[in-house]
Amino acid sequence: MEVSPSYLLTLLITKRRVCVLEASTDNNEKSWDDFREEHIESARILFFGNLSRNAAPVHPLQFQRYVRSLGVDGDCHVILYDRGDMIWATYAFWIFTLFGHNKVSVLSGGFDEWKRLQAGSEQYRTESGPGAYVQRIGNFQAEWKSNVICTFDDVLTNTELKTYDLVDAQDKEEYSGIGTGAIFGHIRSAVNIPIDDVFNWRDQRWLNNSDLSRVLSDAGLHRQKPVIVYCSTSVRSSMIWFALRRCNYNATIYFGSWPEWLIRAPDFLKIIPERRRTL
Template identity: 25%
Template sequence: MSVIVDPDWLMNRLENTPENTVVVDTRFKLTDPDAGRKAYVKGHIPQAVYLDLNKDLSGKQTKHGGTHPLPDMDMFAAKVGNIGIDHDTTVVIYDQQNDMFASRLWWLLNYMGHEDVYVLDGGFDGWVEQGYDVTIEIPSLEPKDFDPEIRDNEEVDIDEVKDKLQHQSATLIDSRSQDRYLGKTEPLYKKAGHIPGAKNFFWKHVLDENGKWKKQTDLEEHFSALSKNDEIIVSCGSGVSACPNILALKSAGYENVKLYPGSFSDWISYDDNKIEIKDE
């Protein structure tokens, strides 16, 4: 089964197996960090709990490591357990539409060894468009113990990126827009461009013209320039918008796919690292 589910599927879960289903709202705006939580308070899918990109899905920023480093996994596992998730729980994640934040949580849970995790196609807006109810009620969920089973082969650090680029033993992709990749614009960081050797696959291109997730065959065509035999390292600005590309690559049958969590924001934190602005 695909990890992308529709509102009807989620409604069926909530009606028939609510005791073993946790819904997580991850709405967020990079330009307004409080907007997602405020939106959740104004109305959310029934039984949904809220997790914040900055406070819950990321760790503390340091000089290096990027602007959205991975959270401490023991602390994050405790948070996951506190909202009622263990390895037997079905988790359904949504954001406003098909944004990048639901995929970030999907990746984190997968990284911690959780199998039963899904992303709601169309997000909150898709749920509302189907005519389903929203609520302002904050659910009370029974805490559980979540024991992380970290999949270390799902991520790489900057040293591995450098080594694999040097030896051409992996393909690096940049998930940001083409203008940011080419250094024509950069709204967030002090330097513009991309990591030398990275190929551009804008994350929004895994969605169709209606903003819905593309089907497997369409994703296979989208990534056809990449070999399924190669290791693929996925980056972006800070390890968030890379996650929809990872989800899409895995849906298209790519198995050796890894996240560079620090991404471009980590790369440019080292003054000696070179930057490229031409298409590759």
């Protein structure tokens, strides 16, 4: 799931079949400016807006067409990184997994770690410009993997059958319903694991697997049960999903997330402070 910068460096030096993609927020001027100014050697930019629309994954054929335009083949090793948030790389990882790419990894530490290592070794090269030239269109074939995504009906059924543990990846204020602006709250029976509990932002590192397992266990998750994760957009869910996968949990993402549940679910399955219900 994760590869070290030294591992990626070896792949680049030995000219192995690798597609390095910088996961970015969206196709805007700042994203392009940052990428053109400097990026990891041979990288191409991957825009969030081409992976998801209105909090839902794009159609498999749309994704297939897009990543083929970036030169992605079915047998190349896709390595994803971002510029410090990790959230965009893990979301892209989930999308690649959803659409059936079997060899995809996230670069540990992302661009910041690559730059840190570059200070001690010129082998960790970066480039400027629009990205590596695509010599030919890729041949990746998208295939929908339903085991990593679930729907409103799946979650609704689970409120009765309790087949899955349910994790809310919103921050604590949103989960508790005291976040400002929108009507926040959570699905009945969901436990809260914010992304701050699994990722060290200062060091740009995941908790080690031992500490991760403790966080998940302390939240009440059972390793023998699969897990449904949701947030407000699916983006933060991808980080918790990634953490669960690192610890060998069987996890899936409810892509409709809290906004869909708020609209469609019966009131008794929504935990919202009474004063927020009329906003």
